[in-house]
Amino acid sequence: MLRRPKILAALAAVAVPTALVGVSLGSPPAEASQPGTPGVAGQSAYSAAAAKYGVPEQVLLAVSYAESRWDDHAGAPSTTGGYGPMHLTGLGASEVADLSGKQKVATAESLQTLKKASELTGLDQSTLRTDTTANIDGGAAVLASYQKSLGLPTGATTSAADWYGAVASYAEAGDKVGAAGFADDVYSILAKGAARTTNTGQQIVMPALAVTPDKAQLSKLSLPAGVQPSTSNVECPPSLGCEWLPAPYSEFGTAGDYGNHDLANRPKTGKINYIVIHDTEGTWQGVLNLVQDPTYVSWNYTMRSSDGHTWQHVKAKDVAWHAGNWYVNMHSIGIEHEGFAPQGATWFTESLYRNSAKLVRYLAVKNDIPLDRAHIIGHDQVPGTVPSTVRGMHWDPGPYWDWEHYFDLLGAPIHGQSPYPLRAGSIVTIKPGFAHNVQVVSNCDAPGTPCKPQGTNFVYLRQSPDDNAPLVKDLGLHPDGSAGTTDVSDMGSRAAAGSQYVVAERQGDWVAVWYLGAKGWFKSPVSDAVAFAKPGLVVKPKAGRTSVPVYGRAYPEQAAYPAGIPYQTVTPLQYTIGEGQAYPVADLSIETDYYRAVTFDGQAPADHVQVLGKDKYYEIWFGHRMAYVRAADVDVRPAV
Template identity: 90%
Template sequence: MLRRPKILAALAAVALPAALVGVSLGGPPAEASQPAAASADGMSAFSAAAAKYGVPEPVLLAVSYAESRWDDHGGTPSTTGGYGPMHLTALGASEVADLSGKQKVATAESLQTLKKASELTGLDQSALRTDTTANINGGAAVLASYQKALGLPVGANTSAADWYGAIASYAEAGDKAGAAGFADDVYSIMAKGAARTTNTGRQIVMPALAVKPDKAQLSKLSLPAGVQPSKSDVECPPSLGCEWLPAPYSEFGTTGDYGNHDLANRPKTGKIDYIVIHDTEGTWQGVLNLVQDPTYVSWQYTMRSSDGHVWQHVKANDVAWHAGNWYVNMHSIGIEHEGFAPQGATWFTESMYRNSAKLVRYLAAKNNIPLDRAHIIGHDQVPGTVPSTVAGMHWDPGPYWDWEHYMDLLGAPIWGKSVLPVKAGSVVTIKPGFEGNVQVVSNCDAPATPCTPQATNFVYLRQSPDDNAPLVKDVGLHPNGSDGTTDVSDMGSRAAAGSQYVVAERQGDWVAVWYLGAKGWFKSPKSAPDAFAKPGLVVKPKAGKLSVPVYGRAYPEQSAYPAGIPYQTVTPLQYTIAAGQAYPVGDLNIETDYYRAVTFDGQPPTDHVQVQGKDRYYQIWFGHRMAYVRAADVDVRPAI
């Protein structure tokens, strides 16, 4: 039985509840700066606390890095009530549940390490919340107490390998799987080493130290075993302990409707090219309820903010309804991360970043997906399908998702050096840094109100090389021709970390790139650049063409459709590429296809089948979002 056309269902432009606007539903880690040496202020607190409470300094540093990357978050708590670089927790599980369901902590005991630290050190809880040195002392005392409780030796000179059980305890996980996952992360950080400047300007270096931890200590923890993933249930690295919570594939109503995803046989019915990073714009329990509703949309995975716990809902070979663009749905896996894009770092925890990166590395390897920003994309990079859907496309995970750190965790750092001069014709990669890149953003909490300053992942593009010039126009978002805005949801004037552009012009410290068919200017002084050049391929309109169209999907030509399958019109977006302009290639090898899936029973040869075309397309970097161009319209050339 036929269901309603997908463009009217949840696949193209979904009308969502207000609480879910964002859902369409090695060497040291690379950082914005690698200090040559640690400052005394940065390292002395860790050294002193390690000596005072008998914790090996590498253990203390690695635990803090896993919890917060040594940041103190300005004395404000995380979503689970954790404070400071040691993430000392102050809320009980019942209290957290009372906070409008903001987080439900997966543990039988209250999260009260702040109180425990106060009792162990004699320091006031207020100081432990707000004073970095006090917080580090508190964390060291708690770690030492866990070591003692396990009957294990304490001392700054003890082997870091003998602290596995205490580190696992520090995770405050609800089961051994979660505790072991945290401990394994800590030892991985220890083995790689780390160096960065914290949000308070402290320079900290942790030299690499590879040790073989005593994992047998995990048996000493009084915790249940936790989820033991089955190959028949979840597609996930075993270390993540993912759970299978299936999205329903079922009929409902009397009109042939069904939900909430489509059965397929990928890659045979369309290869998987993208992993789409979303945030939920809702708390995890509400989101888990929604994905089990057959009348709602779907996605493959959900990740919890507090500990990075993962649920899988849809198999990778099936097509979930998450991107708002059926072509991208056909070729992608969607991962929802608990959080609210306007709040950013409050929800995007280190545990979630790390577990998300583990999952993405696993999925990318399994599906041959390149680990780059043309294929590991935000929902905000997904293009509109036709002109009328462009303005309604979603913008999660938003300006506060740390793409630079995330790509570091994936083992695919964003390019941050120039092997070629940044000049007209160069392909440049945007890398503005994150911690020190605090851009003006508005309307996070109320209209016409500046957002609370925090690190951002982008640079603004202006209409001329002037700090006071208006932001570039996006005719898709602002059809009336008005200038771009600083609204948190207005992505139309932003160049995000990892995105690529072709330089149109350079004037001193200012660089202009081709962006949405026009020049967009940003400041990138040679002494502190935000853009870095390297070789690459670009597309240009073929000789004799004054302009060429761009598309939001790569659908087949009309002659490719067999009888019984309606032609899906190939409609250009409202943007064009003019002669003389150039845009970087994201992928030359995408499929020109359409996966026909409009009935529940899905009977071939007219349903649950892939229509393949011969008219080739290329994926390009175009504005903030990606786009597609017909190969017949453009030439592919090496950048200058």
């Protein structure tokens, strides 16, 4: 019983500061100097570059899509110093000095494609960074040079199947597993085709192309083989090449304390219902150091920003200490993504998104987890356990994680079209778009300053249908009853992509939904809708009930606990569901349980036991986080 307060204290220390989320390692590294205004280039730039350097146009388009989805990110560099739609890289001396032997790049030279592109095109590196047409030319030149170095023919009319080795080389990976993973992504994109409007407003279309690449070309690459999944200890899809870096399960100190996770036998000791998406608020090497510290908390996987390389630390059957809510820990897997939530897209790279989606798909299938936003959740959706913990709950991965793109990669898109009318009583799914949904956010870099404009994943909710109305209140985050704010960490007035609500009222372009026990208003005009009706089930207070309590965990009733296991008090949160209100059902089949694990390796007879209750709960969508209600308190009805 002594180690749990210490762990909770560690979690609280991470959660309290406004600028900290996930695993806190202090301030992010100094930001690279920003280049000038980038040029604008569309489909014709790819056609011209492909013809000029002898690269099949669809191969060039697919490589660029895998690197950046054809965006130039407004000239901002990625974490590896990659620029533009072709992600040409150029690390400075300080970044090269930071490279570790474990990092998945063989040498600093492998992250110098800007220099290589400059030599091949005759364009200076500044131009390649800031002008998207030049950047596309540079990427085509580099791709063609890789093809030639492998002794393979170039020419825009060559078969896309014959460019597998060059595409794998473009990954700048440190081994063949990583190189093949990138190339397989590119050829998967080729097979599906793609079309989107870039961040500069250019419409680009790449028709689907059925092609069987010559994967034997991989043997021509002078790279080590990499981690072989068949001989490793990891629970990962083979294409990820994950490494096993175990979190320590060991005793320490003099008071019977231990860390940094609990042994279990899931799903027998608790079904895995959720995958929790975190960001680290620190760079990957520091995060790997922390997860190997038995006095710290733990999580199941860490994923690197630059290339999506993945380490596993805790087996799925065991319980990692990552969510700040023991009930959610009992029923979830946690994935830490290298990044800083206030910086957003700089850290959340396409490689990170794509590899994370591969891992989550694999885990969801293996553990029978639904691919929806009620089960693939952000750390910012995990509810507080009791009223006093709500304010300190985490808000990562934050407003700049692109949930819509992520669920596209998962193969479970957040649908934005609906044949159902949007009216009072309807369930609606929020889909505001991302790149062009630039909401006002503040305090990313310093108090009282606006954040740099970039795409966001949410819409604000207001107290009345007026652009100037105050934001809705969240009594958990603002106990004094004040309105929500635009602070980057203030999630209390936001409806994020994929979240669901019940419509309370509609007035012209404005829609009100039930949110934290009150109405929250947002704009969703027919011509540019951000909310789409869908069928489903809702919970309403039982007849005669004026209010219904809401909970942050689904613990058993007192009678369920056997002798020797203390009753875990079921405490309502500070929110209630009022008469006439309704909230969408997220899951009707969650377990009412408590996994007792409070001493090292189950040393006491009553330790490492799952207590199962009969008092049934439902998971519901409630505000910006998930919540639980007792089945005895509510009726379940189809939405209008």
